Structures are given as structure tokens and as C-alpha cells.
Amino acid sequence: MSKIIPYGRQEITQDDIQAVIETLQSDFLTQGPQIAAFEIAFATYVGSKYAIAVSNGTAALHLAVMALGIQEDEYVICTPITFAASINCVKYCGGQVLFADIDPETYLMDLESVKSVIKNNPDKKIRGIIPVDFAGRVPQLDSFRKFADEQQLWIIEDACHSPGGFFTDQNNQQQTAGNGLFAELSVFSFHPVKHIATGEGGMITTNDENLYQRLLTLRTHGITRNANIFENSVEFAIGNSVSTGEFPLWYMEMQELGYNYRITDFQAALGISQLKRAEQNLSKRRSIAQKYTNSLNSTPGIIHSSGLIEGHAYHLFILEVTDRKGLYDFLRKKGIYAQIHYIPVHLMPYYKKQGWKEGDLPHAENYYSRCISIPMFPSLKEDEIKTVISSIKEFYTN
Ligand SMILES: *Cc1c(COP(=O)(O)O)cnc(C)c1O
Numbered sequence: 001m002s003k004i005i006p007y008g009r010q011e012i013t014q015d016d017i018q019a020v021i022e023t024l025q026s027d028f029l030t031q032g033p034q035i036a037a038f039e040i041a042f043a044t045y046v047g048s049k050y051a052i053a054v055s056n057g058t059a060a061l062h063l064a065v066m067a068l069g070i071q072e073d074e075y076v077i078c079t080p081i082t083f084a085a086s087i088n089c090v091k092y093c094g095g096q097v098l099f100a101d102i103d104p105e106t107y108l109m110d111l112e113s114v115k116s117v118i119k120n121n122p123d124k125k126i127r128g129i130i131p132v133d134f135a136g137r138v139p140q141l142d143s144f145r146k147f148a149d150e151q152q153l154w155i156i157e158d159a160c161h162s163p164g165g166f167f168t169d170q171n172n173q174q175q176t177a178g179n180g181l182f183a184e185l186s187v188f189s190f191h192p193v194k195h196i197a198t199g200e201g202g203m204i205t206t207n208d209e210n211l212y213q214r215l216l217t218l219r220t221h222g223i224t225r226n227a228n229i230f231e232n233s234v235e236f237a238i239g240n241s242v243s244t245g246e247f248p249l250w251y252m253e254m255q256e257l258g259y260n261y262r263i264t265d266f267q268a269a270l271g272i273s274q275l276k277r278a279e280q281n282l283s284k285r286r287s288i289a290q291k292y293t294n295s296l297n298s299t300p301g302i303i304h305s306s307g308l309i310e311g312h313a314y315h316l317f318i319l320e321v322t323d324r325k326g327l328y329d330f331l332r333k334k335g336i337y338a339q340i341h342y343i344p345v346h347l348m349p350y351y352k353k354q355g356w357k358e359g360d361l362p363h364a365e366n367y368y369s370r371c372i373s374i375p376m377f378p379s380l381k382e383d384e385i386k387t388v389i390s391s392i393k394e395f396y397t398n
Pocket residue numbers: 056057058059082083085086132158160161188189190191200201202
């Protein structure tokens with residue numbers, strides 16, 4: 001069998017390796033200067049005011065929900081076609097989940113479905129919405145924002161698939177994923193299958209200074225060193241009865257329950273190095289999407305595909321096909337490891353035990369029965385793209 005072609009994989013260059021080595025030889029492996037440098041570079045890239053780097057995308061989601069707040073009897077509206085972490089974050093914080101269905105054209109959370117969920121649940125206290133930039137396509141977040149403002153809901157944008165992606169708003173302006181204008185908080189992941197790889201890693205972006213400060217604290221145990229907000233007295237901090245003076249340098253306060261969700265400096269250094277190639281890699285992804293679209297357009301068996309969409313970041317290229325299992329097995333035998341994104345989260349046994357069942361979200365379930373993600377990553381070679389295309393055609397024409 002020839003070389004395996006996965007659906008996604010990282011690309012590590014000599015520059016990336018050098019950046020990690022230099023940080024390993026520096027004074028700081030963690031809590032050092034690379035983290036703030038990565039945050040500034042990332043905020044600049046997406047166009048947000050602030051960015052907080054964390055240990056992974058799931059931690060980013062957890063802190064995002066914590067910072068915006070949820071009570072036991074409160075609900076958040078989620079989409080079922082995503083990685084489970086997009087929804088689990090609500091449960092981590094003790095909140096309840098409602099699912100909206102997807103738009104069968106875009107595969108994204110359908111705002112109309114969100115509206116009916118709210119209408120059909122007048123007795124429930126709904127606090128927020130978590131739309132996902134699924135596959136790299138950014139939803140019309142301006143419409144989501146307008147609706148959320150009317151309903152007094154917060155928005156967490158799960159942008160794990162879409163760094164560098166954008167949507168065009170109603171004023172014909174291009175709005176980059178995570179730019180802080182439409183969601184209170186946006187969340188990214190740097191897992192190796194995503195656009196920027198740091199091993200494990202995540203980022204939260206925002207334009208809200210209060211949320212930014214709170215997240216910095218939550219990321220590190222709920223501990224603050226900001227003397228302006230200390231709750232205990234200077235006398236207590238100094239440890240004797242001197243009645244005036246400054247807080248001593250050692251003093252810090254744990255004011256609420258936080259976590260250790262820090263990223264390391266060598267991961268941040270890798271992130272900075274990877275980020276330099278982000279635009280270039282995005283255009284490689286777009287060019288692969290163009291080739292797939294052009295070549296597979298009228299192939300029998302293919303019902304719908306990700307297609308060529310402006311602003312799409314192409315984390316995934318998805319086909320909706322007939323005989324998905326047959327195609328999957330056929331590609332697998334040829335060393336092409338396609339993947340399925342996603343099994344609807346509301347039908348995972350954990351969520352089924354909470355009352356969700358088959359038939360609840362017909363568009364999502366119908367999509368799941370036909371979807372397959374074919375290889376999509378910047379270092380995918382020309383001959384590999386050709387192999388993927390010809391193999392799919394071979395399957396459907398024989
Ligand atoms: C990868 C991913 C996450 C979780 O990120 P991790 O860094 O793996 O914890 C969350 N949401 C979506 C949509 C993802 O693809």
C-alpha cells in the first residue's frame with residue numbers, strides 16, 4: 001500500500017523547530033514572554049483588541065462560558081454538527097443545553113431554528129448562543145448579534161475551524177472570525193489538525209476589557225496580582241499592624257475558583273512561528289478547495305459539497321454523498337483516510353440520556369447520514385489531490 005493520506009495534518013518547518021529550541025534554551029518554559037507575544041500576534045491577525053492564550057480549545061470554551069456566566073436553571077443554544085467540546089463547556093459550568101438545527105446548505109447553526117427554539121421554550125431562561133464556524137465557514141454573525149441583542153443573549157463564537165476566515169456583513173464589509181465585533185468571546189484551537197498547530201493550545205479573543213481581565217485570572221487559578229482590586233487589607237498583607245503602606249510584592253489573592261489552563265512558552269513560540277504562514281496556508285487550502293470543486297462538481301453520487309465560498313477557511317472540505325460507507329471503505333483501502341464530521345452531538349449517549357433522540361434535528365441527522373471529509377491540509381501535494389479526485393470518481397463510475 002502506498003503512503004497514507006490523512007484528512008488533515010500539521011506542517012512543521014525548520015523555522016518552527018528553531019523557534020521551539022530557542023525557547024527551550026531561554027529562561028522561561030512557561031509564564032514567560034512568548035505567551036504575551038503570541039497573544040498580541042494572534043489578536044493582530046484576527047483584528048481583536050485582546051487575546052488570551054490557554055492550554056487547549058476545550059479549556060478556552062470552558063473559561064468562555066465561566067466568564068459569561070451560567071446558572072443551573074439556565075440554557076445555552078448549541079449546534080449539533082460540531083465537536084462535542086463546543087457543547088460540553090456549558091455542562092462543565094452546570095448549565096443546560098438546547099440544540100438548534102443546522103441550515104442544510106451551509107451546515108451552520110440556522111438562526112431561524114434558534115428563533116423557534118426560543119419560541120418553543122417560553123418557560124426556559126436562555127442565556128447564550130454558541131454558533132460554530134463549522135468546517136471554516138463563518139456564519140452571518142451580524143444577524144446573530146442583532147437577534148442576540150434583542151433577546152439579551154451572549155454569543156460565544158467557536159472559531160476553532162476558522163482562523164483567517166471571514167463573512168461579509170450586511171454593509172458589505174468583510175468581518176474576520178474572532179474580531180470581537182459580534183461575539184463577546186471567540187474561541188480557537190491549536191490542535192495539530194487545525195490551521196495553527198502548537199501540539200495542544202487554544203486562544204480566546206475579545207474586545208471587552210473586563211472579560212479580558214477576568215479570563216487572565218481564571219486561566220491561572222483565579223489568582224490576581226492587581227493591587228487595585230485586592231479585597232484584603234494592606235495590614236493583613238504585610239502581616240503586622242502597620243496601618244499604611246503599599247501591598248508587598250509577594251502578595252496576591254485568589255478571589256474566585258480558577259484553573260491552571262496556561263499554555264507553555266515553547267508552544268507559544270511555535271504558535272508565533274506557525275502564524276507567520278497562516279495567510280499563505282489559507283490560500284493553499286482555498287486552492288485545494290477550488291480543485292476539488294472544479295473536478296468533482298458533476299460526479300454522480302455527490303449530492304452537495306463545501307464548494308467555493310468567499311471567506312471560507314477550509315479547515316474541512318466536505319462532500320455529501322450516496323453510499324458514504326462504500327466510499328469511505330474504498331478510499332481507506334487506497335490509503336486515503338477520510339473522516340466524518342460530525343456524528344450529531346445530541347445523539348451521543350451522554351446527551352441522549354438527557355432526553356435528546358433521533359428525529360429531533362432532521363437537517364443535522366440527514367447531513368450526518370451523507371457527509372464525508374476528504375483530505376484538506378496545506379502540505380497536500382498535487383499528485384495526492386489528483387489521487388483523491390480520481391479515486392472518488394473511480395468509486396462512483398464503476
Ligand atoms: C478542535 C475543536 C475544539 C476543541 O479544541 P481542543 O484544542 O482539541 O481542545 C472545539 N471546537 C471545535 C469546533 C473543534 O474543532
